Amino acid sequence: MNSGRLSFLAGLVGMLLIGWVFFPSLLYQKEPQPLQFSHAVHTGEAVGMTCDNCHTFTADVRSMAIPRLSNCKECHSEVLGESEAEKRLVDEFVAHDREIPWRTYSRQPDNVYFSHIQHVQIAEIECERCHGSHGKSETLTDRQINRISGYSRNIEGQIIPGLRFKAWDRMKMDDCSDCHDERGASNSCLKCHK
């Protein structure tokens, strides 16, 4: 009888393994960032910059909050520190004035309308609430794009079953609507979709 139970268990454990381990790594496609950038150095006491020095928003939500080369060029017109990434920045990008093709982590889907102005300026929500400790990160991790849905893992959630322990584990619709409920903001579709 145990040979029957054995094959049952084999099937069970095998599929659990596939589901929990191989499936996530298979599902997400890793895209390395074109250039390494250390938030920690820039926001550390040596330089002392804050988020909105580089990430500026305008009322119309379409503008990408990702800084353009002009922000970097203000300081890095020539090599300042000794990190290899900065040398590459100056040689490859600043010299040829080529925009850095950053891989945005939390790129808003086309049908989502999320205005940073209303959240950061009016609702006074700090960046960490949604973007977590990205501001203190030493290196830029690879962006993981879901091969089926096309969205990045920062939105869909680091933990596959979508459990959320820290606020920035997941930025899916449920999280937005929970936060809206907490603060009494309306949850009607027109608020966030276009």
Next chain:
Amino acid sequence: MDSKFITRGLERTSLRNFSVWVLFWVVVLGFGLYGAYLCLAEGLNQTNMDNRFVFGLWIFLDLAIIAFGAGAFFTGLLLYILKRSEFTAVINSAVVIGLICYSGAVAVLAIDVGQPLRAWFTFWHPNAHSMLTEVTFCISCYLVVLAVEYMPILLKNRKLKERPSLLVFQHNLHKVIPVLAAIGVFLSFFHQGSLGGLYGVLKGRPFAFREGFGIWPSTFFLFVLSAAAIGPSFPLLTTSLVSKISRKKLVKPEVLQSLGRISGWLLLAYVLFKSVDTLVWINRTSPSLLFSPYEYYNQESFGTWILFAEIVVFGLVPALMLLTRKIREHRGWLITAGLLACAGIAVNRFVMTIQTLALPTLPFDPFLSYIPSWQEIATFIAVIAYGVLLYSFSFRYLTLFPQERDLNSLTR
């Protein structure tokens, strides 16, 4: 050669004839599936539906075959709940037909919907006020119930009975069938009604709009009653058809006659309710929305004759035929009465779906007509072919008609 699978004591055609028959229907199924594939791959532009005729042949025939599939729940109601044991003769066939009708209807709905991959949204974000949510929930549950009811019939197959686990499972399942039948009746009451309610609630379509009791329009109860009225007639028709094709006596004539009688009573009740509802609709509901009923019927293709046909020719006449003993006794008349009753229900579903959309609602709308494209017809032929195949296999390898063995002398 496949006699090991055929129940002992039942005569079936040779495997060669049977495979020819199956091959023919498989070809028809293939043609139908090609039409369905086109609708899925190329998109719904393959059909002749448009922004006015949002529902076409598929929804009309879906409603019709789900009403015909009501045989399963109604025979179950008679046998397991009202303890009319003479219907054990037809219950298995009724359950198989019910399974075919419902699974076919759900398959066609999957193609009719623009984004089938998002079908689970209706379960995840249900809108309890919508009749279509209720239909979706109930039909999927009832499909499960039918599948579970089909299991014991399947497991009674001569070869499958050999395996102890299947025999035990079938035996215990058989004990539970009455509870399943009760659930089936409950679910059927709601989704047959909601299919009617789909159109009754449309205040934007005065031709279909009806007041009712509580949140349910009167078409809710009319559809349930008409489905119940067809419940007995359709198995009666299918049994006669199968016995003609297989050239065997399958059921005692009295069983068919009592089916006819019950169907007659229910049809009479339905015709009565329908006439009362129509008069209320013509004199109070429609004028209150400033849509004079006369305008619905002054179109060339939908005159008042269609109302007369639905209520009298296909309603009252078959009801009276089924209620007079002499006519019921005569086998030919019994079948014609059943056919008339089923046709009445089909006309009612047609009027509710196609005529509602054809009639103008805005004062400057033209009256539009609609002819299904070959892809639509092919998809539906696929459902019919699937039904015939499933029934043929069930009839050959499972005992759908317990009385068959006693009725036919065991001579070739």
Next chain:
Amino acid sequence: MFPFVYDFRWEATSLIFLGVFFAVITTLMMMVATVTVRSVKDLRTRKIGTLRWHETFEDLPAGARSCRFAMSGFAPGRSCDNFFECGTCAVYPRFRSLEERHRPEDHESRSGHGGFGIDEKRYYHRGHTWLQEEEDGTCVIGLDDFAARLLGPNPTYQLPPAGSTLKQHQPAFTIQTGESSVRVVSPIDGEVLEAGDSTRGWLLRIRPSTQLPHARHLFRAGEARRWFQAELERLNRLVEIPGVGATLADGGTPVDSFRETRPDANWDGILGVMMLDV
């Protein structure tokens, strides 16, 4: 559908609707769960044999299930509802006392020939098998004349090995005849001692767990004869064998093999119906 979904509607209609839906789903799941649990329990408690007999019994046509007292006229038209287990049948004592009062001769065991292969000292079972007690307490099982005539030319027997146990009304051995095979039901509980063969006149020698006279469901002499007559009528209705009925009336011997008279009949089906293996 679930409260944790972000746009779950907490209004009355939605709650009622989902409540009913979940109720239906849970009932369905409970149904299937109880069925599986019961099946596993039945499988584990080895009741598969009796279950198979009950299933077969329910599939028998109405004629095959007529009660023994229907044949004897005391309970006309009554069909057995206790799977031929007269031992545990509630109405058996009442009808038996009636029968003894009115027709005592049916139950003495007289030797000699009761016509149509009835041997007075043999006990007959409705599965067309007979038992005969031996002196050393064992008893012998064989196929009665009626079944033999049904089987047709040189049937082969797959007999159970010595030492295996037989359960009442559960398959004892199978007979292969032509392309169809039929399972013969064992008339009584017991343990197989020795397998015989057709030449020796008996098929099995067993040690019964109950004494034959106490096995109420077996027929003796007069009752057996009446039962044989009923079986012949049933066979006739199934197949309309000419001449069989007539011969019975005046005690003549029936045709030696029914198959020759109607070669075109579905003998596999008839065999199954007669030998209680539907």
Next chain:
Amino acid sequence: MSSALSRRNILKLAGGSALGFLLSPMPWKMLDDISIWTQNWSWIPKLRRGPVTHKYTSCTLCPNACRVNARMISETPVSLWGAPDPCVGHSYLCSVGLAGHHLAYHPSRVRNAHRFTATENGISSEQLSVEDAIAHIAKILHNIHVRPEEGEFALFDCRPHGMVSDIQQIFLSHVLGARYIVPDHHEGRFMRALMEMTEDPGQSYGLDFSRTRTLLSFGVSLFEGWGISPLVVEQFRSRREEFNIIQIDHHQSSSSIVADTHIAIKPGTEMALALGLAHVIVGERLYDPASAARAVDLKRNKPFSFMDLTRRFPPGRVASVTGIPEDVIVRTAREFASNRPATAIADDFAPAELIHSVWILNHLVGATGKNGSVVQKRPLPQPWKGAHRTPPTRLRNVPDHSLRLLMIDASAADTTVSWPDLRRKMRAENATIVLCSPYRPKRGESVDYLIPIHAPYETVRANPSGEYVATSAFQISTPLWSKSEEGCETWQILQRVVSASGAMTKEEFAQLEPEELLRLQCDAIFNSKRGTIHHPNNDETIPLGSVLSSGDFYATLMEGAAWSDDGVATSTNGRLFLMGKSTSSAQRFAESVLAFDNAGIDSNPSFPLLVVPVGEDVAARFGHVSPILSKIYQESDLKPRSRFAYLHHETARRFKLAAEQRVIIHSPHGATEAIVRCDSSVRPDTVQLSVSQLDAISPTRPRIINSYGGRVYTDQPIFVRIERARS
């Protein structure tokens, strides 16, 4: 045993993995992701991100030169909207203009030159570079230059209007015998007819309806297309109550539906009505005394004089000819004459005698007087005033089979040329047609060379305002896309062909770039020191004087500003010649009026219904418009559709026809099929058919005019009979 073991084990294994599958996140995540995938299919376009900016330019799709405010997302236009324009006053774009930025992506857009050679199985096209194409054409031009008897060289300009046409005329003057062909009917014909009736011939006029109280329109499509309609729409938009519109039309066109009163007239009899109205005005002395004094032949009633002509059109007779009740004619005449300032207008494509009689009406009510709505305007200052140029000749007047090489300038979107007429002008055996167009030639247009030019908004183009505007204005159509590839303009191709063929001698601006030519035009305007500059960004107007240099002037124009001239102080007060200045024109007018007398239009019993032709998706079929116009012409039946025959309800009832019924339309020359539609705006005893249906039932090809109002003229009326089709 082993086989049973493996089979049962496989079942057990399957059971275990199924349970594992359900307990793992895989199915649920896949379910969710697949439904998100249905939102992000690869063929669904991704939206571009970037800041929103606005850019001001002007539209070159039609002579109106409407001002455009383009909404841009990082240097690519998303949508175009009207910008405030004091000169014309309207700030809206028509349905074609709204989608002007799509024309650069039109499906039939070409980027490189093609040569088409007719082979037995249709036309084969091969690509070649622009230089090679120009070289080939230059060689042909050189042969013509050397052996003139081979045929002539000509340039066909679809829209002879503005700076580019002048340059092309100047270039052509250097080629011996080259012709500069213009379409028979083009904008401004109605205004130019006024010149023959006023004293100072060189004067050009414009219309200013800002004070007009009554507008009498003889079949002009007031709310669609170019020409007069923008002026009318602006008054309709701002002064709806006091701006009274009387529309005279044989069927209920969209203009007559919105007009205050609609006079249904029998088709072709508009001139009789005009003279009838003149008769009433003169009879009851309702005319404006000042302009009466100026009118020369108001007193003389010699034969063929004005008085003699109007005497022939008493209201009674006009009523019988035009089918308009007598009291309506009298009432209209009184309303038109008394409710001043009033103006009567006719279409550029109307017959000459109708235009002449409309101007008579205008003179009578003083529309051309001091406070009338016809104003003098100074022409646009031209940098090459004195340069020698070839005079434009009408396509009609070009002798048949005379052209060896023809260049067509299709830079304007509305190529209204009817191809068979053009083909008739070409040499029979070896003729070459060169099409300079951003798009592939349409079906039926047999072309030998196709040279790609810029699509609208891809390059800088001069855009003077339309003919009818009260004061001439000038703006520049600046490109919307910053990186416009190389491409070129038709006049550059002409200049390179002419110089390559050795005909070009000296022309200082031959090698100039488009910007430099525009600068020349700006210098000319700047030196005139007249007019004002209006910038739509802040909607304020500054006088030209306040601009320091012509360079700044050019810069402001490049940002989308517009220059408009000052109004002329004195309005027209010279003498008016009601019958036209020259005796020949008077003679011609009188004969045409008399000829009209006995050309009664009567239908014969077997063909009772008169056909009223309407251009259905004319704009879409002739010009190149954005595919988005399918919303109007294909996805809705707002405009008349080609497969329908529109009947009035009574006519349908009279001929026992029902809506949506298939019918066959018989005429003496043929038959065609259609589906009946009932429309109470169609004239009772007529049937409204579309142009494409006319070919089967009319003797000659109808003259098709491309105004978005879909106005079509046929040489003579067509009568038909309608029967139910046996299906």
Next chain:
Amino acid sequence: MKSIEISPSQYVMVIDADRCTGCGACMVACAIENNVAPAHPDATDRTGVTWMKVVKVSSGNNGDGKPACYLPLPCQQCAAETPCVTVCPQNAVEVDQQTGIVFQMSQRCLGCRYCMAACPYHARYFNWWDPEWPEGMEQTLNPDVAPRMRGVVEKCNFCHGRYQAARASAAEHGQASSDPVTYEPACAQACPTRAIKFGTPANNEQGVGDLVHSSSAFRLLPRLGTEPRVYYLSKHKWIRQMAQMEKETSTGEEVHG
């Protein structure tokens, strides 16, 4: 007939039927603003996607001098018992309480088309084909509106892209998020004769608040109780009666079935 008062802070559109010249500029502007693709070659007037559809209505026989008129038909944004919202099985369409806009979420729409059967105004359109733009034209798509896919229903959302942009700029200038923002939909901006007026009765933009109560104002099929938010104006009685289904000679007598 109970008529609930539409709350003044919700948007209302007033269309003057006497001013509409049927030029179709609103149809083109609407399609460009909301990324509606050009028609598929086989599309007809019955299978096209036209969020704003202008219809020519002829008076039949009782026209008083004006035998026909043009009626632009956007979605009427019904306020009471919104037919499409009550019937959608998966809440793909929802009435936004603050603005009154009936917002259609094409991302959740199954394409069952039941809402199209429920809508008496035929204001909903199904993507029978995959929306396709000529090569390169997809760069001119409006970033404020998400493009749809085949198999879903879509409809006029009162230019929700412009509402959200107006809401964002209002937020930037510190306007409280409760009171209504002013914006103009694409059709109103494109109309040459300014026949389409839009705004909230509270702010009374373009005099919308008074026009709603004017004597010549009427709505389509008011008796169905859907309380549409799109009002029409016309001085001609036959147009008003036609839209409200009141017949001149009432054929009120009952017809026996």
